[in-house]
Amino acid sequence: MTVLIVDDDEANLFIMAAVVRRVDGAEPVTVAGPAEALDWLRNNEPDLILLDQMMPDMDGMELLRHIREDRRLNEVPVVMITANTSVEVRVRALDEGCNDFLTKPIVVPEVQARMRNLLALRQSRSLLRDRAALLAAEVDRVTAALQRQGQELVHRLSRAAECRDPETGAHIERMARYSEVIAEAAGFDRDYSRQLRHAAPMHDIGKVGIPDLILLKPGRLSPEELLIMRQHTQIGHRILADSAVPLLQLAAEIALSHHEKFDGSGYPHGLAGNRIPASGRIVAVADVFDALTNARPYKRAWSLTDARDFMLANRGSHFDPDFMDAFLTRWDVIRDIHHTLPDIEEVMTPDD
Incomplete structure (x- = not known):
């Protein structure tokens, strides 16, 4: 599963990518800022986004807002990584659609545990979505078959009436x-x-x-x-x-x-x-x-x-x-x- 990491600090990107690789089934994609992240997201859909709060030009909060405006990315979990522990910042982030927080300096086992939980949730939602799509397709198939059968029955009864x-x-x-x-x-x-x-x-x-x-x-x-x-x-x-x-x-x-x-x-x-x-x-x-x-x-x-x-x-x-x-x-x-x-x-x- 793809984990997008957004941070303007190359050292942080290197460390977080190494942490992500230690989670089974997770593959990191690193981008060095919000503009690059938005460009990548235009053609890709990650399974999890790790987002630094404090970045130049566009902070993590504004980037989060752009992510949630894209309906395609609406269900992708986002974790905000921040050194700010104030309640006000956390509430604002939750209002913008953040799913979880990590506080700097990060604790690796905590990061991995939160990632596993969110990736498992993402996978479950994807499976449900796929299953719903399969069920909808099956309903459409059965409905079409019933319609064809009904049309054939009508045609044959009409021919029977015409014979009389x-x-x-x-x-x-x-x-x-x-x-x-x-x-x-x-x-x-x-x-x-x-x-x-x-x-x-x-x-x-x-x-x-x-x-x-x-x-x-x-x-x-x-x-x-x-x-x-x-x-x-x-x-x-x-x-x-x-x-x-x-x-x-x-x-x-x-x-x-x-x-x-x-x-x-x-x-x-x-x-x-x-x-x-x-x-x-x-x-x-x-x-x-x-x-x-x-x-x-x-x-x-x-x-x-x-x-x-x-x-x-x-x-x-x-x-x-x-x-x-x-x-x-x-x-x-x-x-x-x-x-x-x-x-x-x-x-x-x-x-x-």
Whole structure:
């Protein structure tokens, strides 16, 4: 362990270096004054500093202050070596961050004992710091693995839901990307926007619980059938709820709330305004836009312009005004996603 010795007297430096070498595992570095010490400390971090109090130009007290101003050196123990035995000097040094004192003339066994104690403390702190860093890295690794597992689970469940509703094609990928774009435009951070993209494909997972006669019906649903179809929001929430995985928690929230409307006329709970989770309000914009602009057995595909005009007309009723505005600010990106991810059987037509 490195011990920095700062003293303007060459004889004192020689003696203190010899004392340090007699402590197992300690290696002295000697500097002949505060300016040289500060220069060395810019690129090095010792394990202990032995600092003479009385030096010309800059005394030990001022040098100590400079050392403690460097956050990198904040935990390095400093021992002040002084011939001044006044309480005032010692209190001042302690206030500046001194850890211990040695009084001249030094007693070698005392110096070595204090050094061993302080170096042992330094080593323990370094080990704790390294262990904390290792634990933090391990937590990050496990967290990342859980996130990957959650994303894979969401992807596979989404594919399972798509197998029961094959007409949707690339719908889940498009609306997931729309959701991410809207979230970013609305000011959400990158992590949340990505999580939303990964969770959004689960919005209709509850359709696995809807009978085929209703789910795959080519025409419009009767009022009774529509009631059954609307149950997919609650079914999806039951499938995903109570998970310890944050991604699945977000997916459960989306599954339950993406058919709520800003004015309270949606389902399943008729929530309004900010009572609807932000994730549900964002996905509502993305989901409806994609449903309008792609063909289904019961309807033709709308042009992007017609879909945009319809949604603008429902800004503040069906759609959250803020998220609708965010959607419009990224219109070029939305158009690119629409055109680069067509349904397999869709024939591309120019936007009017």
